[in-house]
Amino acid sequence: MRINRRRFTQLSLAAAATPAAFAIGGKARAADPLKIGFVYVGPIGDHGWTYQHDQGRLAVEEEFGDQVETSFVENVSEGADAERVINQLATTGHGLIFTTSFGFMNPTLKVAKRHPDVRFEHATGYKRADNLATYAARFYEGRTVSGILAAHVTKTNTIGYIASFPIPEVVRGIGAFTVAARRINPDLQVKVVWVNSWYDPGKEADAAKALIDQGADVLLQHTDSPAPVQVAEERGVKCVGQASDMSRFGPTAHMTAVVDDWAPYYKERVKLALDGGWSATDTWGGLASGMVKLSPFNGNLPAEAISDAEAAIAAIESGERHAFDGPVRDQSGTVRVPEGEHLSDEGLLGMDWYVEGVQGKLPG
Template structure:
């Protein structure tokens, strides 16, 4: 199994590669398929990047010597991302998965230069003939999180640590609040923007600031267990992000919403092997078992557990669609008509807070 390589070492590989053309290296039919992954955080974040790398490892175990995988971690969104992706392409990759929203434009730029290579971008919305997009219905997990938060808060205040004001994060904040409001009409949500996906220090500071403002349930859209650990110290509740974070907060951890990428990576790699890969926009969620409720704490009241699992099952079966109208934004505008459930395209462009959220979206 190939281990982590810096982008500098990838450049060295690219420089030594033989048979590179304008599109891709010439690869014999019996050579392993070369699969690259680009991560925004460290594989040890115990959150987003950690779960993507578990998917990579599972794919490697599934295919064995039929594939060769490599990854680069801690890649900043921007010029560095474009360099890393380009160097992976030059090194002879057959398919490259880029796993953060800010990798969208860099991925498209490199894909245009290497039309024979397949690219997959997580959480984005721009596609090309050789660029596919994929993401999770994280709002489904946020909705069940909101139900638990609304039922368990004693101060009627939920704290939300937000990363960047992109549609995914905004719709997830809305999902938490709508769900919490459905079980607790007095609930409020306070939002703290940290402008990072992974920074344990900033995440801890944000959690402490929210708790100082009365929040006694912490929900995060960042990737380290630091917010849960801060909640544990203060004796309040929290929910794990992207991975099972139960071991980091024995008492504070209510449950985690865990991402499961393995089936997707195996499926898409197989399609490249079969020469049946086509660009598409894929959304996975509860129904696909790509998003699960993990490690519900024994200390959670039965009533709350039942409410969480009932909502989970209703969403999974399609009985409950969280973004079904009528929904008003916090300016009083009707943004989802009665009876209408937002389409994937509409979900991908959510840029408003729902009625009751007393905050503005950062520019």
Template sequence: MNIDRRTLLKGAAAAAGLAALSPLHALAAIPKPTLPLKIGFVYVSPIGDAGWTYQHDLGRKAVEESFGDKVQTKYVESVSEGADAERVIRDFAANGHQLVFATSFGYMNPTLKVARAFPKTVFEHATGYKQAANVGIYAARYYEARYLAGIIAAKMSTTGTAGYIAAFPIPEVVMGINAFVRGMRSVNPDAQLKVVWVNAWFDPGKEREAALTLAAQNADVLTHHTDSTAVVQAAEEKGLYAIGYHSDMSKYGPKAHLTAATHHWEGFYRKVVQDVIDGSWESSNVWGGLKDGMVDLAPLNPVVPGDVAALVAQKKQEIIDGKLHPFAGPLFDQDGRQVIGAGASLTDEELLKMNYYVEGIVGKLPK
């Protein structure tokens, strides 16, 4: 569900050794903008036709379609995290863009720095944990779709081993890895997950190499938390199964692609734009899941048996209804230490600080 996580953010900041932010009311109120509202989008990778950035750009296009001549949108793609991001975000603000969406985790500090210099501009940052009076943050409960995808992976695997190509060991990514293996083990208690870290959000060459490495290690279902379609393509070439991420990637692996954990930003972007136009926008932290339509599964490959599809649909509804939590106890880490007992579930605050592997993952989490 959509929740405001201000108290959770304080805990996450403390866990990361970061100073708490100034109170959100410290800056001046955001004025009602003149129209057309100029909106900037900052993308970490090429838009392409699938992946993280592609999904955000669908949101941008939805804004244009919904608001017509009330808005003007502009984007810059393939912006690296750090100094380049600060330059692009600052350029948007300096050139009269009254709303800027910064769509990558590593844009967090550059966004906050620019926001201090432009207190009457609205900034929205994806997947971060620091707010300000004119900086809101938003993310999706990717782990909910990951859990469902893990069920499919375990049901379709003949080796009992899946492979996961991951970008950076931050809580968002670790949550997805753990949820995936939890889904696997809900239907196959002996299932295993092997992980290769590529230290990049978008590097098709590294992603492909990692996929081939996992295939050589007996993984017959591959998935990823990276931006390109390389993993799905590698699985198609090797005659393996794959589960895409961000977008439906089935056209890149018609035989391999079982489904994908997909993201949907259109509704959120439309709401933010409407709030800014109305002069009612306030800094908040949105975390939406299956119930909110911010995550979902792509259509299942016909090769997935009907009983498996029915089971996944049932579990999806249970998550939506609040009857199933992917991190319900008993929950043990990979060393056998009990994290929570039966009858309890990890809280949002605990999820936001997740820095360990759960049972079923081979190898150690990088520090």
């Protein structure tokens, strides 16, 4: 585990000398900056998930100046290591702590219960407390747009999907992509390789190569390194980047990226903490809120593909279109979402089934 040691040590020493300046619902003394900690599952240089969260942290520093002091711990394993790191932040004067991976959920809740005067925010989880908020983005809406692009450009009707872990967030992304793509091209099939890691460039590259060898001419990923984009560029297939604009890694291959923009949310939550208005809310933002965006479409895409993608963005933002508008069938052909309805948020949050068009068996 690598730590931003200089900043973290400075903040720890300062916190040892003075108690935390913040209590739930209270304002800080003007002389005491709000100490904010961020816990990351990957490195800040992953060019994906963790990179985008750290861009949000930097935006907080720029917005609030000397009203805040931030620190981060990167490459934190999900489990006991996470609990240790979160607890260390909570006991060293940090008044607001963001934990930014699904696997940090239970460790965050445990530490939050031990430190009721510290505010915690957990990304992509569902467990809350009086001092623990949750937040996530509707990444699947971006996958819908990606599916439209893929349907327009594939020649083999085979799409490769590099997936991290079989949790609902990832499964519904695969589903949203496949549903959108097959409504344009019903012959399209999606092959999934699970790498069981959020960030492992070697495994991601190997998965990308294996999928291309199996006929995939478009690659999607729910992993965080640019390795699949680089492989796509080398092998002459199309791809979609993850979390940030990865076009520099594949100028020809990269069609767009599903971009996570955490900065506005982080600035809003920090302001509430500074002003005494923070509470344990649950936020799930998508294209309409700006929490999810699509990076600029590659100019080498067919005009019709770009036009259809832009129309889908507008329709999703307005509420006219839902990623899982019925009818939606599962792999067996059973209708899971009838025509005229769409999958509820409850159904999305618990999604544990493949839609029609996805090959293979979902890992248990």
